[in-house]
Amino acid sequence: METRVRFAPSPTGALHIGGGHTALFNWLWARHTGGKFILRIEDTDLQRSTREYEDTIMSGMEWLGLDWDEGPNVGGSFGPYRQSERLDMYRENAEVLVKDGRAYREDDAIIFKVLPGLDLSFDDAVYGHIESKSDGLKERETEGLKDIVMIKGDGMPTYNYAVVIDDHFMNITHVIRGEDHISNTPKQMLLYKAFGWEQPVFAHLPMILGKDKKKLSKRHGATSVYEFRDMGYMPDSVFNFLALLGWSAGEDKEIFDRQEAARLFELHRVTRKAAVFDPDKLNHINQEHLKRLDPKTRLGLIKPFWIELGLPVEKHDDDYLAAALTLMGGRGQTAKEMAAFSDYYVSFEPVKERYKPEGVTSEQAARLKDFFASLLGEVDWKAETLETRARAWVEENGVKMKDYAMPLRFALTGMKVSPGVFEVAELLGRGEVRKRLEHYGFA
Secondary structure, eight states: OEEEEEEOOOSSSSSSSHHHHHHHHHHHHHHHHHEEEEEEEOOOOOTOOOOOHHHHHHHHHHTTTTOOBBBBBBBBOOOOBBBGGGGGHHHHHEEEEEESEEEETTTTTEEOOOOOOOOOOOOETTTTTEEEBBBGOOOOOTBBOOEEEOTTTOOOOHHHHHHHHHHTTTTOEEEEEEEEGGGGGGHHHHHHHHHOOOOEEEEEEEEEEEETSSBBGGGSSSSSSHHHHHOOHHHHHHHHHTSSSSSSOOOTTOOOOOOOOOHOOOOBOOOOEEEEHHHHHHHHHHHHHHHHOHHHHHHHHHEEEEEEHOOOGOOOOOOOOHHHHHHHHTOOSSSHHHHTHHHHHHOOOHHHHOOOOOOOOOHHHHHHHHHHHHHHTTTOOOOOOHHHHHHHHEEEEHHOHHHHHHHHHHHSSSOOOOOOOHHHHHHHOHHHHHHHHHHHHOO
């Protein structure tokens, strides 16, 4: 039978990390098995649900690269894919249970009657065998069995009822969701049994915790997918990172693309232990993905952040800017960070803000001028020849290279750390190097 999984968010906010994680694992299982990934919108909370949030969630999924095979905007044979458009189906099926004596009306609500002594144990694809009986579904106050509301007084279905109807009629084979839903599963199983329907395979995913081992929240930093985009993380990196929260690709493999993850993914390799959201690990993964990009793709990612910094990107051609970023190597863990670390390629203004030579004596200034004049006199403006000439000069003058290379680095970049200073000089070009040295009185 074809694998059919679904991601069913409520459109009451942006796509948060927990939702993105659940969607990603469903997508991985669908792609691994050659099945279908369905997007279903659970919008029965009429006061909080909006189409704007629905669009935001879908945009977040698209940014992560989680394409769906059926859903509100692409159609399919099992729609409609918004719960608000399936109300007749919920009412009709609830009435079936009323006629069978398994449910009753109370005012305008329809309520399922929970009977004692029913075995509701199930085998979870992640957590293994879970023992449960209907006797455990009790009212806190009375210790009596708590019946399950299916249709509320306002005509809207409850979560535990609607999800059973939707999953059955959409032929969902695997319900992959957060482990906080384990407690809901016995209630849903009662409804499957009452209708005489085969229930799907349940697979509950581990909770995501912050580094302090507390439930992930805003205090841990970014909580929505879009916040990561705005901070300069790549979708490939966030996908890679989220996949590793509760799952291992094996053989200590940490860096992979979507296709490789889908090929390797197995539900039985999802861990039961809570996953820890480690920003340092995300930074490392993002840095590795940045390194692997082709120059023009990397440039397209960095450009918006240079523009955000107010740098005159339009004054340079793309080949020059792409070469500058290639020269940066692995410096910068996010696109935003890489843009900040490489601003001196785009403009001299940030350098002037950062570096103001102080304490340079007239004698030292004279020696620096002599050193820089030697470099500027080099006919072959290449990093290798510039370095060769610099080394020859310091040897002839009996001085240390670092005492002369560092002032050059500061004058060109305004930073203590940069790619090789002669490589930077080559890319900036003789004219720009001269201009910057003249500004500081070094040429």
